[in-house]
Amino acid sequence: MNNELLTLPQTELAALIESWGFPRFRAMQVYEWLHRHHCSTYDEMSNVPAAVRTQLAEAFPLDTFTLFDRQVSQDGTRKYVFKLNDERLVETVGMPTFNRDGSLDRLSVCISSQVGCPMACAFCATGREGFTRNLNAAELVQQVAYVQKDFDARVSNIVVMGQGEPFLNYDEVIRALRIMNSNDDLNIGARHITISTCGILKGINRLAEEPEQFTLAISLHSAVQATRDQLMPQGAQQTLPELKNALTHYIKRTNRRVSFEYLLIKGVNDSPRDLDALIEFCSGLLCHVNLLPMNPIEGSAYQPATAQTVSSWIDELSAHGIETSIRKSRGADIDGACGQLKNKLVSRETT
Structure with a gap:
């Protein structure tokens, strides 16, 4: 869909359609096709006159937004690669959670905010690709709308945790999330929408002032400065003390909990010293730690920490009163790591 049209307020759309000489109620019809049905072509607007559609x-x-590839995991996860208007590719993941009787409990969608990523994190397949461009709000919304149609089920949760650093595309990301949050659109509660950032201070400070209760997650991965700089070199200019100060302000301003994403990598950030540093960093913060299993990435020297290490970290963090969980790995059998499937497809197309 066209970004300008999708982000046009209903009042402005009505004024525009009236200026073309059509009744005001036609704007409501168009608005519903855009935001309720998420149509991909004007021809789908079956109750809108051809003259309006032509205008x-x-x-x-x-703008073109088409499916380029789709994989389905044994656990029900579906990974999509979409081709955009400029032939660029971007990934999205649909993650269903089922009840014991097999019925769908909830449907989470992990969306990308950029084509590629400028952060160059050492453990991330997308980081190897480099940065191409920001996605616009329509491209973010279309990812969710497509997954919802493909599953034929309502999306209940969104995580902006795919390719890209969302706070380096702040305005379009917030614009898209407001559309998704709107009662006129996907109607997904703000507390069920999570933005994951490498720790861009300006973005954290801006989010603290937003009226919506979007959830904030920080890709931390180490509370030892030298180790974090090694893993996340583009974030090295923003120190851990500066990050903690920004989060302290955010929590005080919003009274909302922050989640820390921590990918446990064997021999890199899983030592007792690393654990002590994480406990110290979390001290005084309203926070939750998500320990992440590592999906293997072809050509990467990084390996997952042992199950024994993961278990001991959970016990020790909990003993210090830090709420901790381990995120279940999803889609490991379908190029589950962020950027892995897209990069493989690009390589296949160019060889």
Whole structure:
């Protein structure tokens, strides 16, 4: 869908359609097709006159958003690669959670905010790709809308945790999340929408002032400065004390908990010293630690920490009153690591 049209407020859309000489109620019909049905072509607007559709097509040419590849995991996870208007590719993941009787409990979608990523994190397949461009709000919304249609089920949770650093595309990300949060659109509660950042201080401070109760997650991965700089070199200019100060302000301002994403990597960030540093960093913060299993990445020297290490970390963090969980690995049999499937497809296309 065209980004300008999708982000146009209903009042402005009504004024525009009236200026073209059509009744005001036609704007409501168009708005519903855009935000309730998430149509991908103007021809889908079956109750909108052809003359209105023609005007829309001339004023707002459609951007291409098509499925390039789709994989389905044994656990029900579906990974998508979409081709955008400029032939670039971007990944999205649909993650269903089932009840014991096999019925769907909830459907979470992990969306990308950029084509590639400028952060160059050492453990991330997307980081090897480099940065191409920001996604616009329509491209973010379309990821969720496509997954919802593909599962034929309502999306209940969104995580902006795919390719890219969302706070380096702040305005378009927030614009998209407001659309998804709107009662007129996907109607996903703000507390069920999580933004994951490498720790961009400006973005954290801006989010603290937003009226919506979006959830904040920090890709921490080490509370030892030298180790974190090694793993996340583009974040080295923002020190851990500066990050903790920003989070302290955020929590005080919003009274909302922060989640820390911590990928336990064998021999890199899983020592007793690393654990002590994490406990110290969490001290005084309203926070939760998500210990992440590591999906293997072809060509990477990094390996997952042992199950014994993971278990001891959970016990020790909990003993210090730090709420901790381990995220279940999803889609490991379908190129589960972020950027892995897309990079493999690009390599296949160019060889």
